[in-house]
Amino acid sequence: MTQTLRNIIPIIKANWIGQNDVAVIDAISIDSRSLQNGENTLFFAISGPNNDGHSYIEELIEKGVKHFVVTHIPEKVSGKANFLVVENTLEALQKFASYYRSLFDFPIIGITGSNGKTIIKEWLNFLLSPDYNIIRSPKSYNSQVGVPLSILGINEKHNLGIFEAGISTMNEMEKLQKIIRPTIGILSNIGSAHDEGFPSVAEKIKEKLKLFTSVNVLILNKNKTINAFVNQKIKTFSWCSDDKSADVYITKKNTGDLTELQVTYKEDTFPIVIPFQDQASVENAIHCMMVMLYFGYNHKVIQTRMAQLYPVEMRLKVKNGIYNCTIIDDSYSSDFQSLKIALDFLEHQKQHKKKTLILSDIFQSGLNNEELYSQVSQLIISNKISRVIGIGETISQYKSKFINSVTFKNVVEFAQSFDRLNFENETILVKGARDFHFEEIVSMLEEKTHETVLEINLNAVSHNLNFFKSKLAPKTKMMVMVKAFGYGNGGFEIAKLLEHHKVDYLGVAFADEGISLKNAGITVPIMVMNPETTSFPAIIQHHLEPEIYSIKGLKAFLKIAEQKKLKNFPIHLKIDTGMHRLGFEEEHLAELISILKDNETVQIKSVLSHMATSDDLKHDAFAQSQIALFEKLSTQLLSALKIKPIRHILNTSGISNYPDAQYDMVRLGIGLYGISNDEEEQKYLENVGTLKSVISQIRTIDQGESVGYGRRFIAEKETKIATIPIGYADGIRRSWGNGLGYVVINNKPAKIVGSICMDMLMVDVTNIDCKEGNAVIVFGENPSVNHIAKQLNTIPYEILTGISQRVKRVFFRE
Known part of the structure; x- marks a missing residue:
């Protein structure tokens, strides 16, 4: 994609304020954290319920980004970049993607439904790629933001597109239809996903069918309920297992681990065997077969390719590796768009300074190899990859484009050289096309443990974090508790994700937990909630921030701090308002004030307390008394010391039950991990x-x-x-x-x-x-x-x- 700002301004109806409207744009971004942002990037500052892209413009300018789509220009950055001012940045992104889509005239397959969209897309890519140069949605990019970003990956060499469209509520599909403009539609299974976003199942079906208003053909399972809502002007190509009036009639028979389909089409009947038995996979495979029939493939080609269908791995996995390595397993696909996503994920989850990329040949980029591997090289440089291990005949020919690289023709050659590659203390992204069998590489690198695993869904963590953020006032800060090995879910990995989401503080119980996170590269401020006096030197050394809860502890910390000649070292004061576990009580306040008055050795970053009954509204009176006492004592402390620290008292259940007591910050704990004691709230959380x-x-x-x-x-x-x-x-x-x-x-x-x-x-x-x-x-x-x-x-x-x-x-x- 290459456009100039001058071309883009009228498309998105922007008011341009800047110095250079002929600047060339070759990349679009909405993620301020991506290392792929550069001087030719156009950044859309999208505002959502939990984040505002305008907040990161100053930081992006410092990193070299010069062009922004905004609703307003923040005062601090006025005159420092090119700004395209619009009413709504998301709508502007969608308008630009819709315009960009209009520049290309080749078949586009649009897929929607409740389930199966990504699997159908990936299987169609496998089945059709020998004959087409395909652009498809990377991973599950099917949202109001994901769809435009997917469309913007099209280039002049592509001749078939396959895009997903996912919606969760009313009035969303029309926007996606204008962007995708599919010529061929596939309606997959309609299930219960996102039912809560629609007044009824009927409204949900009608909303999804809006994707197909202009298709040449709609492929679907013939069903009376669905057919009642399909516009009669739309040509359909239907299949069914119990209605012979469908265009394609199919009977099914299980044999071993396989399913044999008897397919009747245009008076011909022929068998197709697929390597699955579960109903969902069989239905997804039939949708793919219908596309091949519509495209005119002969029976033998369909039979051969359908027999080779495989389980689709839709997840990027982080695993423990040998010799203190971390493995990011993306070993089932290798295309340019998903490589960008995987490299961003690598940066977000890196646990070591050294970053290694193991990469296979890249397919279906739409670019010639010279241009493709030049662009891959630039991606690798911008993501600060320490070394590249290329595997494949093609990537081996372009080894010279990669700094600190070694290449092999295949996995067998790699395995023969495995010991001399010296994997140690590094984060390794394994990114390969399925034909290369990179799962064998993952097996070589993975730490050997028994077959029991705890799978942690990072998407669910992000969802739960944003759910609780949505309950907060705009200026309320967020501390997230990662103590006890992230409530059993893993400390560093969760902390890294939270850092990615720009939480304000992390909380741990003991110093050693915080030290581990600091040593692993976490830069978010970390509060130690239960520090022992013996840990104070280590806390200071590793720039952790201790919670101080007693006069004895305060004096001990001040003594060490003064010996080290510290100035304004951050500490946090805990007030006991009724939990009676840790904290200064009202009778201690005068002495506390006396000690801290005019003391420049430490800086009071926050004053906090802890609620004992925020999860049980039967004890509402007690909870309210705690809040009232906290207000009284903290105000007294702030007034006497003439300070304005952060104040916080609410834990997870407090966020939901006592929103008026948010103060300056809240502390999210088990809610992040998808657990609530409130049955209604539990419905909105995702299992982690x-x-x-x-x-x-x-x-x-x-x-x-x-x-x-x-x-x-x-x-x-x-x-x-x-x-x-x-x-x-x-x-x-x-x-x-x-x-x-x-x-x-x-x-x-x-x-x-x-x-x-x-x-x-x-x-x-x-x-x-x-x-x-x-x-x-x-x-x-x-x-x-x-x-x-x-x-x-x-x-x-x-x-x-x-x-x-x-x-x-x-x-x-x-």
């Missing part, structure tokens, strides 16, 4: 952690035989037992066994039988179709942490923080 394992062994026992220690389970009939490699040493409470708890296998609950062992538990799978190696959900959506805690008469904190660190954490982003 899913504890998974596998079936190690299956056996059948006879009536009267027992399972586990103490023979606490005796079979009343012939019973099929599966053993799962997770036990109380991994954090599963023994009391969750003996028929109380369950795991989920193939979407069915399997009751835990007998006592949970140190490293294993056993479940009854008599009525479940499963085999050794199948995945097991220990907790996640079902059973939820809330449910387990309730059954065990405890709290969700104890379940989450109890998961042993020997359980591997895998972080992923959709």
